[in-house]
Amino acid sequence: MAQEFQRVISHFSHRHPLKLIAYDPETLNLTTSPCSACKLQPSPSGMLYSCTICQDYFLHQSCFEMPVKLTHPFHKHALALVTKPAYGDARFKCDACGERGNGFSYHCKKCSFDLHMLCAMLPLSVTHDSHVKHNLELSSESPYLDNKFSCDICMSIGSCQWLYRCKSCGFDAHLKCATTGDALSVLPPSQSNELPKAAPPEAAAAPPEAMAAKCSRLAPSAPRLPPMQEPNNVRATPPPFERITSSD
Numbered sequence: 001m002a003q004e005f006q007r008v009i010s011h012f013s014h015r016h017p018l019k020l021i022a023y024d025p026e027t028l029n030l031t032t033s034p035c036s037a038c039k040l041q042p043s044p045s046g047m048l049y050s051c052t053i054c055q056d057y058f059l060h061q062s063c064f065e066m067p068v069k070l071t072h073p074f075h076k077h078a079l080a081l082v083t084k085p086a087y088g089d090a091r092f093k094c095d096a097c098g099e100r101g102n103g104f105s106y107h108c109k110k111c112s113f114d115l116h117m118l119c120a121m122l123p124l125s126v127t128h129d130s131h132v133k134h135n136l137e138l139s140s141e142s143p144y145l146d147n148k149f150s151c152d153i154c155m156s157i158g159s160c161q162w163l164y165r166c167k168s169c170g171f172d173a174h175l176k177c178a179t180t181g182d183a184l185s186v187l188p189p190s191q192s193n194e195l196p197k198a199a200p201p202e203a204a205a206a207p208p209e210a211m212a213a214k215c216s217r218l219a220p221s222a223p224r225l226p227p228m229q230e231p232n233n234v235r236a237t238p239p240p241f242e243r244i245t246s247s248d
């Protein structure tokens with residue numbers, strides 16, 4: 001039985017009360033219904049807000065706690081958390097990673113600007129094992145022709161999407177590549193004593209539209225980590241975003 005806490009609470013995204021529980025894959029089968037906000041599966045032993053009435057509605061605790069409004073340094077207007085895409089085809093295109101999404105998004109109505117919830121929370125600066133000399137800074141566009149870049153981690157092309165870059169070295173990386181620790185892919189196998197990391201099952205089950213999965217699709221042999229889990233070899237600087245609590 002999943003451990004239950006005496007905490008029943010409501011969330012603007014759902015009409016029923018939710019309760020905070022510890023996810024236990026043995027007793028709670030959520031494989032057919034991912035988190036309604038980020039569309040990713042729960043991580044083992046993670047905390048969830050689960051509907052007290054529906055069998056298949058839950059939010060990660062971290063998704064539940066997302067601010068309803070935020071300002072992002074790359075957009076001039078405040079962004080509102082919306083539970084459904086504001087467009088006819090029930091999907092939005094994330095202006096950060098370029099992938100489509102159908103979960104919650106941070107939306108600017110004026111500009112038809114959308115960010116995946118998790119893309120909106122990307123740190124402004126990260127370090128990655130493939131470029132240990134310098135931090136990689138989040139950039140909303142590349143300095144190259146047609147807003148394209150060649151990812152120095154997965155070696156494929158990205159275009160019209162945000163990237164992590166080291167300006168002084170001209171080192172560029174997809175968002176997903178720079179925030180997923182994978183030092184093995186940049187070393188010849190003979191130089192590494194580490195065993196290859198096995199991809200956890202929930203990573204394989206994550207729908208491709210949930211995050212920038214472009215790099216993973218182009219390099220299917222690269223091990224994937226679940227996006228909610230921070231890899232050991234990625235140090236992230238917390239984003240200095242301003243949380244807006246009052247509604248206007």
Ligand SMILES: [Zn+2]
Pocket residue numbers: 035036037038039040059060063
């Ligand atoms: Zn979630």
Ligand SMILES: [Zn+2]
Pocket residue numbers: 014015016051052053054057
């Ligand atoms: Zn419900």
Ligand SMILES: [Zn+2]
Pocket residue numbers: 094095096097098099115116119211212
């Ligand atoms: Zn995105």
Ligand SMILES: [Zn+2]
Pocket residue numbers: 075076077108109110111112113
């Ligand atoms: Zn705007």
Ligand SMILES: [Zn+2]
Pocket residue numbers: 151152153154155156173174177215
């Ligand atoms: Zn890449």
Ligand SMILES: [Zn+2]
Pocket residue numbers: 131133134166167168169170171
């Ligand atoms: Zn550098």
